[in-house]
Amino acid sequence: MFSQFKLFKRAASRIPPVKLQYKNMLRDPSVKYPPPKQINLQNREWPSKVLSKAPRWLSTDLRDGNQSLPDPMSIAEKKEYFHKLVDIGFKEIEVSFPSASQTDFDFTRYAVENAPEDVAIQVLTQSREPLVRRTVESVKGAKKAIIHIYLATSDVFREVVFGMSQAEAIAKAVEITNLVKSLTKDDPSMQDTEWNLEFSPECFSDTPVEFAVEICEAVKQAWQPSVETPMIFNLPATVEVAGPNVYADQIEYFCKHITEREKVVVSLHCHNDRGCGVAATELGMLAGADRVEGCIFGNGERTGNVDLVTVALNLYTQGIAPELDFSDMESVIDVSERCNKIEVHPRSPYSGSLVVCAFSGSHQDAIKKGFSYERQDQRWAIPYLPLDPKDIGRTYEAVIRVNSQSGKGGSAWVILRSLGLDLPRQLQVSFSALVQDKADRLGRELQTEEIVNVFNSHYLVSSPLLIKDFEITKGKNDARVITAQLTLQETGQEITLSGEGNGPISSFLDAISKKFGLLLEVVTYTEHALGSGSSTKAATYVNLSFVDDAGEKVNRWGCGISHDVGQASLDAILSVVNSLVNEGKLKV
Template sequence: MFKRTVAAFAQNVGKTIPPVKLGYKNMLKDPSKKYKPFAAVNIPHRQWPDNRITKAPRWLSTDLRDGNQSLPDPMSVEQKKEYFHKLIEIGFKEIEVSFPSASQTDFDFTRYAVENAPEDVSIQCLVQSREHLIKRTVEALSGAKRATVHTYLATSDMFRDIVFNMSKEEAIKKAVEATRLVRKLTKDDPSQSATLWTYQFSPETFSDTPVEFAVEICEAVKAAWEPTEENPIIFNLPATVEMSTPNNYADQIEYFSTHITEREKVCISTHAHNDRGCGVAASELGLLAGADRVEGCLFGNGERTGNVDLVTVALNMYTQGVSPNLDFSDINSVVEVVERCNKIPVSPRAPYGGDLVVCAFSGSHQDAIKKGFALQEKRRAQGEEEWRIPYLPLDPKDVGRDYEAVIRVNSQSGKGGAAWIILRSLGLDLPRNLQMEFSGVVQDKADSLGRELKSQEITELFKETYNYNDNIRSISLIDSNVVKEDKERRTLTGQVEINGQVYDIQGSGNGPLSALVDAMSNLLNVRLGIANYTEHALGSGSATQAASFIHLAYRRDSDNEKVYRWGVGVSEDVGDATTRAVFSAINTIIQSGDVSLPEKSTKASGSA
């Protein structure tokens, strides 16, 4: 497609291109005539901007109810069971499982949840404020150790006027009647005493409800239920439709929190939808404003644009040093269950859980991460535990991911990316010049394939390109001996084998390495020079090895051009690692055809 576009463009070079017409069609040039700005709450001395989240809220997962009802293909009973147990495994103590009055399937699953929930997990069900539906819901929850009946009623002017044609007075009356019925059937019924009954009421849509009326109707509901400090009533204040910026939602929460009476007997719960893409921010600011509880779904499933993503809210706290009391140590298994049961993929860019969120392709990002890990290891060795890595606010290992996925390499990646892969796979901390050279090799390979390279492919490409540990041998060292001639000179004598033939070698230099390179120069009739040499320890303790890198320079026979070749050697012995690096480079030179092997042996075969 791109090539066709370029070809078409080339054909039109020099031709007149009609101007692009800019203007409005369906979108209005002045949208203020159609859409009115949100009417903010007047709080002249708001407190929430100065607050901080210092502890985990109560959490409620509504994946099995709000999340499930929004799926094009709702979960089967078996899928709901799998999801339910995963939620318990994560640590949710409050789970909204269904709308049991809606279908026999939901009723049956509610019974399963009641019979299989741990003693400290409360099962919650949603129901409309209608008598026969409430009775059916209580029937479904009967026998639970902990149960919450959740009723709701439209309180916003828009919903009351357009959907239900209900006055404020009628709304209050209906909400109180529903509350009294739930009370009669649950906590006031001696036959239900084995269950700890909690009541939740949602003024819907709270985000579009005058806050004064939201307080008024909730006061009436509270009086009808008569909560206690030990078992407070839950007022869920949903942003059923996200109407404005998160600060306005926080103002609404703070107003409610500071105006509802008997605040110690009230649990304020947020239920933010994501219509404006700000569900996480709204929930977090809602907690600052006084909310005690957060309702939502894993990875933000739900009606329209979804509910708030509980994974993000929880791990946002975690990365600020606050335990969320939810366990995402194996986030990949959570993603698998969510995708399998919802039949909707988790976005690769979903915060914390997406496949790509801990990955860096950019060269500058990769370089920063690589350096960050190097310093992190030094700090850890000194007893420091604070996590400080550029571009990674969360240690991937905390959520069950390894560091191999942190840096991924494609044609856009720089030297740091490929170097990181080699460091993680082979333990080799490549010299800067070698990093730069190898990144070009990797980019060329990625370009030729037209895709990202996998870690294993990069590792194999490195071994092949630099004849790692002298795996490909045209020439090998049999033995050698170094003699100290004076303070500055060393002489090396020895034998090498080429194609079954043994050759004597001799050279001199200011040390064993330079003497060996000189000896090989004499044998191959090419002047080899050491452009760069470095080494480092690999591993620790009894498993420590040495890694050596040598950069040899020489002039090619065919055109006398100066050429450089790297060699890499690893061994338990430093000297052996250096020798392997030298022969790694020399064998690469021979394989390239840049120099010629000697024609005949200077020593009879087998005479060594």
């Protein structure tokens, strides 16, 4: 064997190496794409911190999310979505870009007039005076209003798009802040509203952190926030350009260097360009952020905003109350899909239709055992399921779904959930083979009803023979001998049988053997209670063996269910007999 291996190795060494050919991608991408800029953050603290409470949440579904839709929401759809966000528990909702259109302005007025008193209406505006005035007008009379202004601060946007120096950017930000201040909290006619300002250094993720702090300091000085009403600095990963760890460093640097930290709310607005929006948000929270902006199910431009459902339920499954209610997940999905006209992906964390489903046999077996395991405490600990589906309004019936890849655990789970029958392991193996065969033939997943029908047609066979009457008596001369007297009914005629044994089952088998000339022997017998209280029934499972016409030993399972355990046992045996009769292997 060793010499053969050496020959193979020698031959393989003569095969010329295959050169990997890239059609469009660069073999050395570093010539085009530089590595992300690292932050000079000494003694970073976020890696050792642990989340212990929910952040303040802002939904931007109606603004950022809506702007990203090929088919923007109608007024009616935006109204429905707004009320669903309020029902979920959002206290801050960015509803529109009011200066963009009359439709957005009109909807903003609706939100102002219909928002609960504890819900703040947030609106976004570009840093131009006419647009700012129009935006402030749209939220006039609100109980709580947040004016959100932004200015691109990354070098590439500031220099390439706007041709603006850092000093000019700071001056512009201060100018617009002063304008908003004069139109809102400094205006005596506007004092019925609790005004606040949110400033976003757009493309913060690609902005030198020193400059981000500098421009925000200037804005803060102009706005003059207080401890009681801190202003909001939103630090967006407008484009995700580096790993979540770099973003966390940027957030921690900002939190440590901005002055009067107690007068500032640090907010996160992560996009998902690198697929790390949730991770960046969670690390940003560890780094000191107080607030999270995003969309339900991650809607938004390009790859979307961070998915607030995922962030909230990640907290929930770590024992932290998220202060958002997703206990009726299906209704949230329904509103989102109808209004956004975008389906929630079936693999989307927590919300996807397949995320609490297992098709794999080993996964199904582990989940089934997890549900059967008796624990000393109330802690949730089910293999493969980090969240109890019931917590988000889903049933356990969807947890295990059966196709041709499924094993014994999946089929057994369906029968347990549907019929309450806890099948013995050997029966699980036999049953799963039948289910797999049907799934293979149909080429698809089997529905619960189909799986139950397979079980009933093979193990709960109640015709053509039916027990009409039976009597079990002890022998007169020897009490160890049990006699079974039975009356079977078959299509209108009655058949009387009699047999002897050392118990009800063996005497019944003796009667069957005499009638059909077939020696049936018990290989396995198990039983369990079905239900509780006065409605309790017995479920019995009998594995019988016999020698067929070809001289081969065959095993067959039968199941019986009855209020009387003796009747259930006989029904299980008769189910096997009925199967053989129906297959033409026995004649009545």
